[in-house]
Amino acid sequence: MSEATYFILAALLDGPLHGYGIIKRAGEQSDGRVRPAVGTLYGALDRMAAGGLIAVDREEVVDGRPRRYFRVTDDGVAAVTKEAARMAAAASLVRLRPVHP
Amino acid sequence: MSEATYFILAALLDGPLHGYGIIKRAGEQSDGRVRPAVGTLYGALDRMAAGGLIAVDREEVVDGRPRRYFRVTDDGVAAVTKEAARMAAAASLVRLRPVHP
DNA sequence: AACATATATATCGAGTGTCGAAGTATGCGA
DNA sequence: TCGCATACTTCGACACTCGATATATATGTT
Numbered sequence: 231m232s233e234a235t236y237f238i239l240a241a242l243l244d245g246p247l248h249g250y251g252i253i254k255r256a257g258e259q260s261d262g263r264v265r266p267a268v269g270t271l272y273g274a275l276d277r278m279a280a281g282g283l284i285a286v287d288r289e290e291v292v293d294g295r296p297r298r299y300f301r302v303t304d305d306g307v308a309a310v311t312k313e314a315a316r317m318a319a320a321a322s323l324v325r326l327r328p329v330h331p
Numbered sequence: 332m333s334e335a336t337y338f339i340l341a342a343l344l345d346g347p348l349h350g351y352g353i354i355k356r357a358g359e360q361s362d363g364r365v366r367p368a369v370g371t372l373y374g375a376l377d378r379m380a381a382g383g384l385i386a387v388d389r390e391e392v393v394d395g396r397p398r399r400y401f402r403v404t405d406d407g408v409a410a411v412t413k414e415a416a417r418m419a420a421a422a423s424l425v426r427l428r429p430v431h432p
Numbered sequence: 433a434a435c436a437t438a439t440a441t442a443t444c445g446a447g448t449g450t451c452g453a454a455g456t457a458t459g460c461g462a
Numbered sequence: 463t464c465g466c467a468t469a470c471t472t473c474g475a476c477a478c479t480c481g482a483t484a485t486a487t488a489t490g491t492t
Contacts, residue, residue, distance in 0.1 A: 233421075236421065237421070240421075240424050240425050243425065243428060259424055260420075260421070260424070263417070264421075310425055311425060311426075313425075314421075314422045314424070314425035314426045315422075315426070316364070317418045317419075317421055317422040318418075318419065318422035318423075318426060319361075320334075320337065320338075320361070320415075320418055321415045321416075321418040321419035321422060322419075323338075323341050323360055323361070323415070324341050324344065324411055324412060324414075324415035325412075325415045325416070325419060327344060
């Protein structure tokens with residue numbers, strides 16, 4: 231799983247969001263460090279929808295602008311949880327590394 | 332920093348290694364989950380050497396086969412440490428997420 | 433003896449993912 | 463009125479990863 235995919239799924243864990251909302255949420259959740267580009271977002275969204283990790287929740291029109299809300303599926307929750315464990319393990323590799331004097 | 336880059340740097344933290352040794356070490360350190368392909372390895376090695384994260388430690392010939400040992404530089408240690416912190420934070424995003432009943 | 437596997441490096445093309453720009457459109461604040 | 467934030471889509475350029483290929487030796491397996 232790519233990092234963009236991970237942050238997009240993480241952004242959806244608190245409830246359905248539309249594309250632009252996901253970008254903002256990812257930025258908030260990472261203190262501004264991760265801001266997926268639009269091209270990245272919609273590509274990842276398409277792939278994840280095809281893979282069953284997310285689904286279109288609903289479509290609205292607000293102020294004449296369309297909004298597509300996505301929600302994470304059970305498979306998506308499982309995938310992002312597994313990925314978080316994998317990342318934590320990878321981080322420990324360096325962070326908890328034995329000292330070599 | 333890509334994941335391959337991260338695992339290659341992590342593999343070098345315990346001392347200089349040659350290319351093939353890095354692939355094996357990455358596999359060991361990740362319980363077989365990460366095995367960079369040769370193409371990935373040499374590409375990453377070139378990029379990191381150009382970026383000053385690693386350097387050629389020495390070159391040997393063992394059993395008629397050449398070996399190039401790489402070592403991580405101070406910049407490389409700093410980079411991989413920073414990346415580990417970033418990954419741990421990203422993992423916490425999902426792992427320590429507040430419960431939404 | 434023949435074959436597969438492991439060790440070891442290098443390169444190349446194919447595929448995938450990421451980025452930023454461009455295009456389209458509205459509302460709001462300076 | 464100008465610029466910025468909001469909002470979606472598509473496109474080309476670029477970077478990264480993979481696996482195959484090439485080359486070569488040693489060891490283990492059938």
